Amino acid sequence: MTSKLALFDCDGTMVDSQANICISMDQAFEQHGLVPPNHHLVRRIVGLSLIEAVTRLLPEGDEATVAAVTQSYKDGFSALRQNGGLHEPLYDGLLQALEELEASGWVLGVATGKSDRGLRHVLETHGLTDRFVTLQTADRHPSKPHPAMVELAMAEAGATPETTAMIGDTSFDMAMAVNARVRAVGVDWGYHDEQELIEAGAEIVAANMADLNGILNR
Numbered sequence: 001m002t003s004k005l006a007l008f009d010c011d012g013t014m015v016d017s018q019a020n021i022c023i024s025m026d027q028a029f030e031q032h033g034l035v036p037p038n039h040h041l042v043r044r045i046v047g048l049s050l051i052e053a054v055t056r057l058l059p060e061g062d063e064a065t066v067a068a069v070t071q072s073y074k075d076g077f078s079a080l081r082q083n084g085g086l087h088e089p090l091y092d093g094l095l096q097a098l099e100e101l102e103a104s105g106w107v108l109g110v111a112t113g114k115s116d117r118g119l120r121h122v123l124e125t126h127g128l129t130d131r132f133v134t135l136q137t138a139d140r141h142p143s144k145p146h147p148a149m150v151e152l153a154m155a156e157a158g159a160t161p162e163t164t165a166m167i168g169d170t171s172f173d174m175a176m177a178v179n180a181r182v183r184a185v186g187v188d189w190g191y192h193d194e195q196e197l198i199e200a201g202a203e204i205v206a207a208n209m210a211d212l213n214g215i216l217n218r
Contacts, residue, residue: 003107005134005159006216007150007182009168010112011046012190015088015122018043020080025057028072032065034058043191047113047170049143050074074115081121090126091189093209098131100213107157109134111149111166111176116140133157145175150182165216171200185215 011017022043026036037057045053054070055061061069080086098108109132112119116139123129134156136149154164166177169190177184178201186197186205194205206212 001158002160002163003158004105004216005109005154005157005164006101006106006212007109007111007134007153007164007166009047009166009170009173009190010110010114010119010122012169013091013167013173013187014094014110015090015126017086017088018046018191020077020086020088021046024073024076024080027076028054028069029058031072032069034069046191047144047168047172049113049138049141050115052143053113077118081118086121088122088125091209097209097212098128101216102131104213104217106216107159108132109136109153109157111136111144111153111173113138113144113172144170144172145179147176147180150176150180154180154182167206167212169197171196174200174202177201183216185212187212 008014022039025042029036041057045056050073051070054066058066058069110119114137116137119135119137134153136153141148150166154160161181165183165185166173167185167187169187170192174184174186174197184201184203186202188194188205188207197205204215206215
């Protein structure tokens, strides 16, 4: 039997993690004598794999510098986690949206630019570990918008492109959905605006969590 798969991005879609990301990026750049990028620019790369994100923020940096800043970011983010300094609150209405989707026959998954450890921390913190049948992260895939995350998620969940929806807040999520030939559903509470999501391939942009069940079951 083919499953209906609702595949969620994490940062900017399920949790608001921009404060942690900006803090860690500031520290990473400063450790190497570099001027930290504007926080608006940092928010724009959320969702990409980390090495790709740093490359975009440091376009004139050589490979060694990009690698060093990337490692410093990882170390700084890990220190925040270990010291209890991470603040990644769920967006309002997420739990109810997940419950409604499950009740209407959807299985749930995650496709995120986070690491395995980062995603595991979010899910454990908010008691969501058992909600999802497939978890895809940047540790095991090319960066979005490559479709590998979605393709493996469908294989693990027993879904097809026709029965899968990718739900995300960035143009990277929408482009990944298009590349994987699944439904692209944007959300307007994250880090890219509605027009960007539509231009990247979103069929619709949800204004709030309560809209998701109705959108997916159309």
